[in-house]
Amino acid sequence: MAGSCTICGQSLVPTLTAPERMFGLGGAFTYGRCGGCGLLLLLDPPDDLAPFYRPGYYAFRPAPARTPGGVDRLLRRSRVRLRRLPKRLGWLNGLIGPDSRIVDYGSGTGAFVADLRRQGLDRAVGVDEFAPAGPFVQRELPPPPIDLVTMHHSLEHIRDQRGIVRLLRDHQPAGAHLFIRTPLADSFAAEEYGSDWVQLDPPRHLVVHTTTSLGRLVDEAGYTLVRQWRDSTGFQFWGSELYRRGLTLAGPGTPAHDGGLFSAEELQEFEARAAELNAAERGDQGCFLFRRDAR
Numbered sequence: 001m002a003g004s005c006t007i008c009g010q011s012l013v014p015t016l017t018a019p020e021r022m023f024g025l026g027g028a029f030t031y032g033r034c035g036g037c038g039l040l041l042l043l044d045p046p047d048d049l050a051p052f053y054r055p056g057y058y059a060f061r062p063a064p065a066r067t068p069g070g071v072d073r074l075l076r077r078s079r080v081r082l083r084r085l086p087k088r089l090g091w092l093n094g095l096i097g098p099d100s101r102i103v104d105y106g107s108g109t110g111a112f113v114a115d116l117r118r119q120g121l122d123r124a125v126g127v128d129e130f131a132p133a134g135p136f137v138q139r140e141l142p143p144p145p146i147d148l149v150t151m152h153h154s155l156e157h158i159r160d161q162r163g164i165v166r167l168l169r170d171h172q173p174a175g176a177h178l179f180i181r182t183p184l185a186d187s188f189a190a191e192e193y194g195s196d197w198v199q200l201d202p203p204r205h206l207v208v209h210t211t212t213s214l215g216r217l218v219d220e221a222g223y224t225l226v227r228q229w230r231d232s233t234g235f236q237f238w239g240s241e242l243y244r245r246g247l248t249l250a251g252p253g254t255p256a257h258d259g260g261l262f263s264a265e266e267l268q269e270f271e272a273r274a275a276e277l278n279a280a281e282r283g284d285q286g287c288f289l290f291r292r293d294a295r
Contacts, residue, residue: 002043005034006161007213012041018195018202023054024248029202033185037213040185042206045159052204053130059108059153060131085119091227091289092148095177096121100147103127105168106154109134144171150179153285156205165221174294178223179287181231186210187284188277189236198239198249199284214288223290232283234270238262 002012012032019026031040046052053060085092096102098120104112107126113136116124126137149168158164168178183199184190185208190197200208209217215225239249242261262270277283 002032005036005039005213006041006207007039007216008034008036010034010036012043014043016040016195016200018200020052020202021198021243022057022201022204022249023052024250025052027203031200031202031208034213037216038186038210039213040200040208042203045203045206049203050130059106089115089119091179091287095289096148099123101142101145102148102150103141103146103171104150104152105141105164106151106157107131107134107137110136112150112152113137141167141171145173146171146176148177148179150181152181153183155180155182156201156207156209159206161207161217162221165218165223169221169223169292172292174292176292177226178218178290178292180214180218180290181285181287182214183208183285184210184230184283186212187230187232187236188282189232189240189284193240193244196240196243197284198236198243211286218288218290222293224293226289226291228286228288230278230281230283230286232274232278232285234267234274236274236284237270238267 002014004010005012012034014030015033016031017028018031019028029045030043032043033040100121100123102113102116102121102124104110104116104124104126105128107113107128108131109128110126110131113124113126117136124136125142126134127139127141128137129139131137146168149172155161155164165178172178183201183205189199190208199205211228218225238261242249245261274283
């Protein structure tokens with residue numbers, strides 16, 4: 001029996017079965033879909049997931065260790081005070097200052113934290129229980145208060161969804177923010193490619209949300225949605241096409257996506273289609289900014 005949805009309690013229906021394809025490890029892993037919120041839940045996760053997080057896993061690549069110093073640091077801290085962050089970090093404008101306490105939860109080796117520190121945000125740290133040691137990464141959450149928690153493609157790797165969101169909530173004061181970037185099952189690529197969808201990523205992705213299921217989870221924990229947007233890329237197409245053709249992302253014999261299988265024109269078309277889907281809120285990953293309530 002498939003059991004019930006961990007978010008809304010409705011029955012799960014076995015829907016998709018797929019092997020591990022990033023490294024070509026094989027196996028067969030089945031996801032159940034909730035008839036209420038649409039969430040996908042891995043029904044048969046391995047007892048030990050460690051073998052599926054190999055040294056070549058993208059989140060474990062070394063992060064830059066250099067942080068700005070001297071005049072450069074002063075200039076960057078001034079930009080933060082003036083809310084002139086780079087475009088890639090523009091969503092942070094108005095949320096943080098140079099002394100804000102920021103935690104990137106599930107940080108890997110800390111690439112995002114290193115980027116923040118290069119902007120003068122010296123109190124940013126990463127938290128990751130499994131990643132190799134990095135210059136800005138620790139194993140446990142620092143004590144409260146935490147002004148901003150970010151989760152960049154980490155929530156989907158956590159089985160206890162309620163537990164982790166409540167843990168983060170308990171480390172944040174009212175008015176603090178939680179930012180989640182995650183794959184979404186209510187997307188064109190998820191529907192078009194099914195078990196070949198590259199961001200299904202069994203068995204590492206234990207839970208694949210929809211906008212509905214994520215909203216319910218975080219609202220229940222005491223957060224209010226401030227803003228949401230889709231930020232998918234052409235990866236949803238070329239990665240899924242690799243899987244559809246029986247290839248892997250990182251296994252032996254996999255051609256580079258920018259040469260061999262796909263022409264430059266095809267890759268440009270993938271990116272253009274991704275932009276259209278994002279505008280229509282149908283891209284296969286999204287960003288969600290929440291504010292911690294006083295409740």
